[in-house]
Amino acid sequence: MAPSFEQLDPETEYEDDEEIDFSDLREQFETNMEEGLDTFIVIDGLPKVPAANKEKLVKFLLRSLTKVGKTKEENVYMPMGDDGVSEGFAFVEYETPAQAAAAVKALHATPLDKKHTMAVNKLTDIERYGREGRIDENYNPPEIPAFEEKEHLRWWLGDAEGRDQFVMYRGDNVGVYWNERDGQPEPIVDRQHWTESFVQWSPKGTYLTSMHNQGVQLWGGQNWSRQKRFMHPGVNLVDFSPDERFLTTWSHKPMEISEGNPVLSLEEDGKNYIIWDIATAKPLRSFVTLDAPGPTLDPEGNPVKKKIQWPAFKWSADAKYVARMNYKQGISVYELPSMRLMDKASVKIEGIEDFEWCPSNPQREGKRDYEQLFCYWTPEMGSNPAKVGLMSIPSKEIVRTRNLFNVSDAKLHWQSESAFVCVKVDRHSKSKKSHATNLEIFRVKEKGVPVEVVDDIKETVVNFAWEPKGDRFVLITAGEAVAGAAVGPKTSVAFFCPEKAKGNAVGNFKHIRTVDKKNNNAIHWSPNGRFVVVATVLNQQSFDLDFYDFDFEGEKEEKDKDLTANLQLMATADHYGLTDIEWDPSGRFVATSASVWKHRMENGYHLYSFSGQLLREEPIEQFKQWAWRPRPERLLSKEEMKNVRKNLREYSRQFEEADLAKRSSADKAVIEARRRQLDEWLAWRERVQADLAEERHDLGLPDLSDEQRALVVDDDGDESKVVEEIFEEILEESEEVIE
């Protein structure tokens, strides 16, 4: 039973709950291994063949049997019946129990031909479940438990005021709040030791993920009850598929699973990744970490700390595929939910450095069938130029490639609607002395995928971001770093948008403006586009935030008249020690925070409106993390959205009224509270003063104490106080030199 906050005894019970209780599962999956037999599997459902064909069949079987583990012909025993025909089953011995387990998992229920489907089980399982007496002679229909209403997992979307939620992790406590525009956030739930390292929302906001040494737990519903748990000893990171159906967990250390684990099998032993089905909470497949090749020791002989690529398993937009790059070799694409390798082979792309799925279903012109796209790049190899390619899945057809020269690095940036992919190419001159950046923008939706090049950038681009759902972008360039300087090089922020074009076409990308001499390093677009925050994070000296509007409604400068943007700096703010910036999912607020994970100075958060107006600042000791609860995609159709936009004035009038009513009732409450406080205070003072006067009177003392009397100015004497002040002023200074 997952604890709701009310049920928790703050001291004891919750402590117990920290140890994830797997006893129910353990009971269900309890295994009692019989020594030595766990390397055996039983294959049933084979065709019945005469002795002459037996060898042929075994050979045929071995082909699939050896794919998952090591075995040989002698280890396959196929009993023959009295009539000289095989019985239709076989025993196979593998080298290790892990291989046997893998075979069961991989081969069970695989078809041999049209008539025969293999049923593969562990011998020990057959023994355990199928032994005499274990199977009831009469058929008992399984009991189907009565339907139980589950909590509504998307209840928070029904908030009458359309508020957003956020989770805040500080000290040992994790709390979820309703965000309020004015006034303090309203707490919803707060639990101590809810997580051991951090918290994370699922991509559509359904679940809150907590991390524990034993595994991962998902929480949700109005009572914040536990929805699912995934056992993964020593788990470090998690990643959801975009549709929240699957989950990847990763631990730095390979898992150590012993036989008899209730959830995980020997197959998972020694693995780092598990991909789970969230609905059933069962593992689909596990993997080991692929280390990027390269030197493991640095020149001084210390082990190199390699950054892991996260996420290594990248989901396609519809979560039909998940793919992992095999550095320099290719990409393994797995199909879901079977987690089988697509076409039983990895896609070979020699030299591949990086790849990125398109973030939403692509709509290429002239392409009717289903497809997903990914973009990849390979560096120069020998006399072959560097290449950027777009590959279509499942056809594995290369849609577009482009050759590039003098490439030192490249980064792939998809636009959120998969309309463009921008490849940021860092190039060096032939002498490798100077560096510059090119942007190669693939127009994915247009016929033939034309590529536009923006190459007038003289410095290296350190950050780039597309406008979500839009076609404009911002980039930050940095000058040459001065060797030995304490501060990094100054940066410039450049803004780009397409030119105006006829019809629905998107014109050529044009530079709007560059803002020089900044220290900015972060670009955060509003989730709905138009507004962008350019900021300096994780910097000792500067910590500024600039709020820009791309569609300023004021006058447009003459030189910008052909552009599809009217850029305007709306506001500038400072947040000392800034480490993180996050837009709320509705694009109304920006939360900036200074986390104790990065430094210990002025930890806490600021909340700004989209236009950069500071709404709230709260210093919080031991502040760790802030995360807005994401929202699922809008359910309104294009028509309906258009309607809303058309009647915006009417809607905003309603909302303003509601805001006003709320504010005035809040104001009223504050005033009421103040009035009460003032009355209480005055009454208390009156009583204390009366008591004091009485006591003084009883003691025969004057009404005022000696020190209070010191303040009384005699009225009768008309001698006024004279304060004499002497001012000295230097009129002249002269210097004489005496010899």
Place this chain on the structure above:
Amino acid sequence: MRPILLQGHERALTQVKFSKEGDLIFSVSKDHIICAWYSANGERFGAYKAHQGALWTVDVDPTTTLLASGGADNTIRLWEVKTGKLLKTWEYGTAIKRVEFSEDGRQLLGVTEKRAGQLSTIIVYDINQDPEGQQPNEHSLRIVVDDIPKVTVAGFSYLTKYIISGHEDGSVTQYDAKTGEELKHTYPHEEGSLVTDLQWSSDRTYFITASKDKTAKLIDATTLDVLKTYVTDTPLNSAAITPEPTNYVILGGGQAAMDVTTTSARQGKFEARFYHKIFEEEVGRVRGHFGPLNYVAVDPTGKCYCSGGEDGYVRVHHFDPPYFDFKFEVEREQERR
């Protein structure tokens, strides 16, 4: 108005006090010297020199005739304000952390520090108010604080009825000022957070305590009930109550120098904070010091306040008209009634 900067001390200020008429400011610092200043213009009136160690505390009697001081040289000294003459020296085994006159000036209390086998005590003397007269050698009352953690601050209540003390562990005790009997013991502050200051309202019926737990509390002297709580984001060293008719409290503090990782002034929160006494809301801040504020004091006439900082300066701020005019809507409403 421009603040007046009193630059006379060479080391950190420890306490600043106004005379009861508000015309003089007495300041003590770790540099062994007591200074007296005119509050109106910041001109120095005089200095009192004889202490052999850092000074922790100073107080002046209601008629501004006598001045008492105490410090790390383990003495309480009594001075004539006008002439600077040293009238009396009492010696102890440990440093004196606090001295205070009763509201009638007839009694003086001192707090001795607990150190090296010496218990923390509160000692009371009956003072001869004539500067020419003889001062007693022996205390009239001595409270040994044994079962409660050491005393950090103490003072006399209205009518010299109680002695109230603040302790190292965040607690506050009420003693009978005649017999020294412990009457009440409460924990208004977070347990374990040192009470750093205790200052009175003008009629001494209630007081404010400041603590390292980042809060200041307004407490009833008779019942020790907490009346108001002022929450800040920095450890507090001092808190003062402005005299009526204004209803403010002034809080001072800041990250201790040893806890500050950078030297930037914004880091340390070295500001005097004004809170509304009744509504517990912050109404303003005054910047200027570049070290923690060790003490804030309000002119008993309510015209100005001063603060003494770890940076060695005393800043005297005279209030501008808006300070006196500012009222919450409900206060105006109350006045109209």
